[in-house]
Amino acid sequence: MVPDGYDSMDFANGHTAEFPGGVDYSLLDAPASRITDTARGLLGWELEANGVRVRITEVEAYAGVGEDPASHTHNGPTPRSSVMFGPAGVLYVYFVFGMHWCMNVTAGHEGEAAAVLLRAGRVIGGAELARSRRGPVADRELGRGPARLSVALGIDGTANRTSLLDGTGPARLFPATVPVAPESIRSGPRVGVAAAHDRPWRFWVDGDPSVSPYRRHTPRRRAGTAPPRTP
DNA sequence: AATGCGATAAACT
């Protein structure tokens, strides 16, 4: 593990000074306009939280105001999404569908809206702990999907807005120890997203069993609408 | 293997 007690870093301003253990986190600090490079580059990075360590195998990019309709920041900052406008390397954890938590890594310079959704990871440490949280599932299923990944890592809303870099929060992010071969990276439309379906902002490691299956966005009938007709 | 559906709560308009 990495020791605690690092000084603050001028990270959000683009200065890569005094990173924990001399680690280079400049990938996260790239401009928001290069969010897809940051997302792609995060494949293979390792994330450790609450006794479980994973290798990131699937991510999605979200960024911008008025340019990415699928981003929580599309209409400007809100109480929930303002963290995406802050410094890079912070957890953005949000609650969806009344039951699931999803984890994002903030990116870009302070004042820019950018984050990378962590969609899947292969458990490389603490598998028994992950299993105790996920129930009796195959190992490849432990972190297969964003909500499952959060459960495996023991992350929920209490981890929102904590640092992933300096050890002050429950989760820490580390560059890849085994780099992902660039030719094994694939991209495609984001999962479950209605807007910008033509934008290939999902990236994954081809062939890794922990990558989640693609699911198209499914429109849902509005409450109060007439029930389906019976032929 | 692929598709469909409902659970269930909060953010946002």
Add this chain to the structure above:
DNA sequence: GTTTATCGCATTC
């Protein structure tokens, strides 16, 4: 009032 960056189970091919 509407939407939702999901999952697990059921149904159908």
